[in-house]
């Protein structure tokens with residue numbers, strides 16, 4: 001009888017702890033390389049402007065982004081989770097008013113989802129790790145890919161090649 005009671009206590013503890021973990025959403029969690037945070041945690045982690053663009057799929061005013069004319073060698077990372085997104089080697093001046101790249105650093109770095117908010121078909125570009133809204137991809141880019149990843153400066157941080165990670 002005593003053994004059964006101990007077993008019951010252990011099971012309660014296991015299920016209790018599991019339920020507690022599932023409810024813990026205030027901080028960042030990394031599982032299967034996904035960064036998961038509650039909406040309020042993202043609000044706290046980002047400035048209001050960045051939050052509107054990154055979590056609410058906003059678009060910065062063209063020709064105003066801090067990284068638009070940046071031509072230094074380095075890498076562009078997700079502002080929300082730091083994942084590498086683009087290399088400066090793929091950046092080009094599209095004349096559209098937003099930082100533009102002809103390819104991501106790797107196909108795994110981004111997720112492309114059809115965006116049905118517009119009359120024409122377009123694809124939204126998201127960070128594959130934290131689902132941050134980055135911008136859109138169009139098929140009017142230069143060689144070698146013919147693609148134009150039109151990305152908000154507000155969604156990225158730039159790291160110079162010689163800067164420490």
Ligand SMILES: [Zn+2]
Nearest residue numbers: 078081127130
């Ligand atoms: Zn991210």
